[in-house]
Amino acid sequence: xxxxxxxxxxxxxxxxxxxxxxxxxxxxxxxxxxxxxxxxxxxxxxxxxxxxxxxxxxxxxxxxxxxxxxxxxxxxxxxxxxxxxxxxxxxxxxxxxxxxxxxxxxxxxxxxxxxxxxxxxxxxxxxxxxxxxxxxxxxxxxxxxxxxxxxxxxxxxxxxxxxxxxxxxxxxx
Amino acid sequence: xxxxxxxxxxxxxxxxxxxxxxxxxxxxxxxxxxxxxxxxxxxxxxxxxxxxxxxxxxxxxxxxxxxxxxxxxxxxxxxxxxxxxxxxxxxxxxxxxxxxxxxxxxxxxxxxxxxxxxxxxxxxxxxxxxxxxxxxxxxxxxxxxxxxxxxxxxxxxxxxxxxxxxxxxxxxxxx
Numbered sequence: 001x002x003x004x005x006x007x008x009x010x011x012x013x014x015x016x017x018x019x020x021x022x023x024x025x026x027x028x029x030x031x032x033x034x035x036x037x038x039x040x041x042x043x044x045x046x047x048x049x050x051x052x053x054x055x056x057x058x059x060x061x062x063x064x065x066x067x068x069x070x071x072x073x074x075x076x077x078x079x080x081x082x083x084x085x086x087x088x089x090x091x092x093x094x095x096x097x098x099x100x101x102x103x104x105x106x107x108x109x110x111x112x113x114x115x116x117x118x119x120x121x122x123x124x125x126x127x128x129x130x131x132x133x134x135x136x137x138x139x140x141x142x143x144x145x146x147x148x149x150x151x152x153x154x155x156x157x158x159x160x161x162x163x164x165x166x167x168x169x170x171x172x173x
Numbered sequence: 174x175x176x177x178x179x180x181x182x183x184x185x186x187x188x189x190x191x192x193x194x195x196x197x198x199x200x201x202x203x204x205x206x207x208x209x210x211x212x213x214x215x216x217x218x219x220x221x222x223x224x225x226x227x228x229x230x231x232x233x234x235x236x237x238x239x240x241x242x243x244x245x246x247x248x249x250x251x252x253x254x255x256x257x258x259x260x261x262x263x264x265x266x267x268x269x270x271x272x273x274x275x276x277x278x279x280x281x282x283x284x285x286x287x288x289x290x291x292x293x294x295x296x297x298x299x300x301x302x303x304x305x306x307x308x309x310x311x312x313x314x315x316x317x318x319x320x321x322x323x324x325x326x327x328x329x330x331x332x333x334x335x336x337x338x339x340x341x342x343x344x345x346x347x348x
Contacts (some may be wrong), residue, residue, distance in 0.1 A: 036256055080209055081327045119333065120325055145321020145338045149296055152257050157295070162338075164324055 005103045009060035009072065009111070014053070016061055017044040020071060023091030032129045032153065033089075055079065058111075062090070062104055069095055072104050074112050074121070084112055086136075101135050109114035109139070113167050124165040126151055133161055141165045175235075175287060177279040182235040182248065182287075189236055190217040192244060192267070194241065201269035204329065205305045229255055233287075237266070237280055248280050250288055250297075258295035259341045260288060272307035281315050298340035303329055312339045 012020075021039050023029055027056075030038075037043075051057055059073035070090040077084040088104050090096055112118040115118035123141060125132045141163040175182040175234050182307035185193075194217045196202050203209075210216075224232040234249035253260040262284055264277070288294045299317065301308045314320075317339035325333035 083326055119328075122323070122326075125329065142324070143321070144323045147296075147298070147320055148318070148340060149342055150257060150259055152295075162321065162323060164326075164327055 005099050006064065007069075007100065007103050007107065008063045009104075009107055012048065012059055012061050012062055012071070013033045014045075014048060016068065016071075017041065017048055018147060019091065020044060023089060026091075026093070028096075029089055029091065031153065032126065032132070034124075034126070036129055038087075045070070058116075059087070062100070064100065067092075069100060070104065073106060074116070074118075077116070077118075082117060083120055084116070084118055084122070086121060086123040088132075101132075102139065105135065105139050109165065109170055110172065113170050114172075119162055119167050122162060125161045125163065126153070127159045127161060133163070136163045137167075139165065140169050140171070175283050177259060177283055179240065179276045179279050180245075180283070181238040182280070182283055185221070185234050185236050185247070187218075189244060190214065190221060193217060194248060196265065196267050198248070200267045205265065205302060205308060207327075217266070229253070234266075235262075235284075237276070239276070245276070246280070248284055250284065250292075250294075251312060253292075253294075258293065260294055260297055261294075262288075262297050262299050272311040277311060279314065281311075284304075285341065285346055286348065287345050290348075293343075295343045296340050298338060301337045301339065302329065303335040304329060304338060309337060309339075316345070317341045318345070 006136060021041065021044050024033065024035065025038050056077045057073060057075050058077065059071065061068050062070040062072055069092040072088040074084040075087050086108055087156065088101060090100050109121060112121050123136050143161050144164050145162040147160040147162060150160045151158045178302050185203050192298045194212050194214060195248065197208065224230065224234060230247060231253050232251045233253065234247060236244050237246040237248055239245045248264040250260040251263045264280055285297060299312055300314065319341055320338040323338065326336045327334050
């Protein structure tokens with residue numbers, strides 16, 4: 001990991017929605033999400049509004065040198081069982097494979113374990129998303145389960161890896 | 174109505190909700206389901222409304238009747254994902270130790286028949302808390318395949334428990 005990379009997590013505002021639509025609908029990102037329809041300003045505005053009073057989703061914009069480079073967060077936050085899932089999109093795809101994902105993940109783990117007091121953080125990844133599987137493994141995630149034939153994409157079935165890290169295995173940044 | 178040798182599945186009605194509430198609040202059901210609050214009739218009515226909201230439905234629930242037409246349990250398909258043709262199976266009975274009975278196996282067979290043969294689903298799964306050994310045994314017996322174990326995912330009885338994922342694919346389903 002490149003320790004010199006500096007990122008900040010900031011609140012999402014309505015003015016970010018256009019950028020999010022552009023990222024999420026792009027060919028480099030769309031295939032890696034389970035979302036299967038293209039987003040428009042209506043779906044994004046509804047999503048943004050639904051976030052506001054929802055304690056099960058904590059979403060942030062990722063900033064690097066004041067530039068918005070992606071979106072991330074904890075979803076499916078289960079406060080009772082202290083469990084949540086990771087979501088990360090590095091929207092500026094020219095910044096892929098430069099350590100921004102790793103840095104974002106480590107920020108989110110810190111936030112989840114230290115601030116929210118979670119016990120377990122999971123991530124569900126489609127099997128062809130090798131980069132993400134590698135990223136999570138590098139950060140001490142283990143593969144808990146492989147859901148068989150659970151996603152239909154590109155005219156065939158794909159498995160989904162369900163990965164997780166427990167609080168005890170988390171090394172602070 | 175889906176009829177088997179021991180049980181019949183019928184649609185749930187509003188009148189069933191008081192019984193369901195009582196069963197879901199009983200210890201043997203509570204320790205196997207994600208719900209951790211005690212349910213009241215407001216919860217039950219809201220739930221009943223909510224499962225009728227979407228079209229196509231996300232949840233399809235049935236009452237289980239025994240030979241004497243008495244309601245003895247509830248089953249259904251939940252979290253139905255029509256795009257990826259995937260769904261979770263839900264099942265519980267009014268009394269405990271139901272897992273070893275003929276009725277339980279027949280209910281799962283009827284729900285698989287409905288899910289695979291009628292709805293053309295591709296994968297049916299269950300998430301079982303590791304404290305529910307009886308359920309693990311039942312789904313193994315029904316030839317569901319274990320896909321893995323989500324570590325320390327739930328807190329019950331003063332400790333962490335794993336949850337086990339079992340599934341059956343359409344290509345593995347035999348009548």
